[in-house]
Amino acid sequence: MALTRRVFLTRLAATGGAAMAYDAMTGLGLLAAPASSRFDLQGHGHGVRVVVLGAGLAGLAIAYELNKLGYVCTVLEGRGRPGGRAHTIRRGTTSEEEGSSQTCAFDEGLYFNPGAMRIPHHHQTTLGYCRELGVPVEAFINYCDSTYLVQTKSARLAGERLRYREARTDLDGYIAELLAKALSQEELDLPLTLNDRDNLIEYLRRSGAITTDKSEYRGSTRRGYERPPSAGDDEGKRSDPLALSDLLGSRDGFYLQQDYDYQNSMLQVQGGTDRLPQAFAARLKDKVVYHAKVTAIRQRERGVSVRYEDRDGKIKTVDADYCACTIPLLVLAALDADFSGEFKAAIASATYSPAGKIGLQFKRRFWEEDDTIYGGHSSTDQDIAQIVYPSHGFHAKKGVLLGYYIMGQGGRPMGDKTPAERLEAALEQGSRIHPQYREEFETAFSVAWHRVPWNLGSWASFSGDARRDAYPRLLKPDGRVYLSGDHMSNWNAWMQGALDSGRLVATQIHTRAEQENQPRSTGA
């Protein structure tokens, strides 16, 4: 048998994995361009049927891409809306949590995104879809140097409000001072030429704002002013640096790192994250069936049957050639599916994080007016972890900020409280950062993802073992069922992960369908 392109790719995907297959496809011209923002599968679906479980971003991307090629897609979505965690809370939104009865009472035009809210500028799959679908994006300000650091349990500076700029400038200054002094001590054994040493000292003077004579850090205008400069002879009053041992003892500096995911610039969907899934859904029209609760998955030799309960409680069945399943793994584990034992065990190995957010509407944007904070987030060692300020609607009369965004396990105890108790915790702890809170507060809405039955958590968190052993198994189809979602990517918890995974599964299904369903014109 001659090695056809198709067979080659299928073998490569089986042995070398998706990355190698993707590279090969790019090289063979199956994909239009190497830039991840360009994605253009070649060929035709010839009416092959694909059932997609879940109308979150992964499922939408799969159906959207396969639909382009002439596949017949049906997307089953349990909720009455697309998007999953790519959701936006506005006036009238009701809670999806088990046993909760919150209805959002924000003023018209105010909103927050309880799940995905920001897009790194290098997430070109996400941004590429925004471009392709005509969904406007705008800047999301992830850092503002006027935001606060407030430690309550630290050895030093407990309860004090530091501005980000103060902690960062002082730490940079002291580090520059210490290294510059160390470099000038001749007995020091460091791998630097004299020329490098001089260049480095010059760099440290600039980066740390240290004195040119004695390499001392004595504060800097970069840390801000007690009274800012103004007109005429008012040069302002500079603020004094904190002591290094206070800073280190407070651990405020530990909040300053900028990992790749969060570097400048970041973007957000204008008007709310849900406009992106809505744009996908608008292209798919009646291919998305809402209020369709999947109850069983059955595979045959050449097909998949998915049973679901429709909005009237009637049981229906979709028969398809392939299935792309984006159902979160905790939910999938409890579903009646005839997966292999190995696949089921791998699904069961996943755990999920219990992240949650609360949106607080205030009568006025005191963080802008009183604190000169425009976007960014304040950080604290209290349960609320952070306060996130809106990057849009500046100077409007009112505003909604995130009173907490708890990413780790701390989300569980907070989410297990009643909405009223969550609010009280947010107000009580937030008041230590913004004393204006109680006076200005109007209304709130909170989401605890682990209590939403469609999700049971905010994002997958595989243990090291599960990532090593179970994850590779989940990447391979079980018969004709392919798993997809941000949990099947290296951008876990990001829209990019869901969309990249959707593209990968669309590619895998297309490659296999071309092999299995088309007339054999080549090879022997």
Place this chain on the structure above:
Amino acid sequence: MALTRRVFLTRLAATGGAAMAYDAMTGLGLLAAPASSRFDLQGHGHGVRVVVLGAGLAGLAIAYELNKLGYVCTVLEGRGRPGGRAHTIRRGTTSEEEGSSQTCAFDEGLYFNPGAMRIPHHHQTTLGYCRELGVPVEAFINYCDSTYLVQTKSARLAGERLRYREARTDLDGYIAELLAKALSQEELDLPLTLNDRDNLIEYLRRSGAITTDKSEYRGSTRRGYERPPSAGDDEGKRSDPLALSDLLGSRDGFYLQQDYDYQNSMLQVQGGTDRLPQAFAARLKDKVVYHAKVTAIRQRERGVSVRYEDRDGKIKTVDADYCACTIPLLVLAALDADFSGEFKAAIASATYSPAGKIGLQFKRRFWEEDDTIYGGHSSTDQDIAQIVYPSHGFHAKKGVLLGYYIMGQGGRPMGDKTPAERLEAALEQGSRIHPQYREEFETAFSVAWHRVPWNLGSWASFSGDARRDAYPRLLKPDGRVYLSGDHMSNWNAWMQGALDSGRLVATQIHTRAEQENQPRSTGA
């Protein structure tokens, strides 16, 4: 004579300077609140006449504030528009440069700001006026970690395109490595307790992403990827760090500092900077006389006469009780005014910077599509100094970026070229950063502020001597003439400086007018 509030303030302003007077006014309740965004002069102007020379932001703020109090203000503006350097270039805008005949041919909706373009989040006077006048603001992205550093004259890495994130991550990493290693050498004499030392090493591990065992910097995902992570098993391919001596020899790191003025977040006026002066002008209605070229200033014992040529060439005169003059000092030095010799000498001591910008319209936003750059600026040691990418209109079909923004003396030779020559320099040098330039370029518009007769420069740059000797003299009125503008502030070259100075002069005129012109009901 009893010391009335008014007399006290006047004396304080004369002896202690504006800052002390401002503090005192705040304390006495003459100003509503200490926050600089609140400004609310108390009292009444009783029809006292004030002539304001120049409808830039300083002049507009003076007229706006005094108008509120019942002063009769006349603003004389040489141009046919308000705003001065708070200007926006759009389709149809014509050049104001001497001897230039550029007309902007950008597509509708595209624009750039040739002067003031960004607002630090802590500039509460500027932002306060935007709020008060209903001028929407949005994020201005000053740093994007994907932008480029390109040195062409350096000892190392000449001609290579580094991303900001690469230079910063590597420098932070090596600095952390070196200091951590130095701290672990016992003979080192540094003023740290053992506890501080351990805390600092832990902080360095995080801030520099160095290894926990040997404190070595071996690269980090923070510097980005050769191939980014994606779905399935694609963990991406990490990029390798540069050598420290290459980085230091290239001087790329010297572009990384974030001074107070430029820290996150920054903002811009939505739709173009000129909407702010337009909003002021709309409130002042027919109080602003356009095309009014001031030709002479004459003072009498109790008044000021200003002669000007109107748009038809007719000579007219405005008589007023006080004059606020915002005319740039180089222009003012050439004006027929009967100032004291001392005042004239002080005016003549000012020099101005020759900053300039060029806006380039491209067929597509290749910096977003190909380079994942959203806002921010690339830096280079070439004449163009920097390329500034737009923070608005993301994903639109076309875009305008700043092909150069030259802030120092390099602006003069560039601005002395013809517009066509400036463009050629921008394209030729810019192509070393973006090879797409020639292919995608459509049309350009450039501004050299030193060639605009209303300005003769971009911003004042006092020498150390002039700042010490002449500047304090210029802050005091000459008879009934008060100077105002960003050049009369400690926020030189910022809108905040113009507006703060406008408020200060409005306050000074009001304080004096209350003293000189009202019935003496108190004191003896």
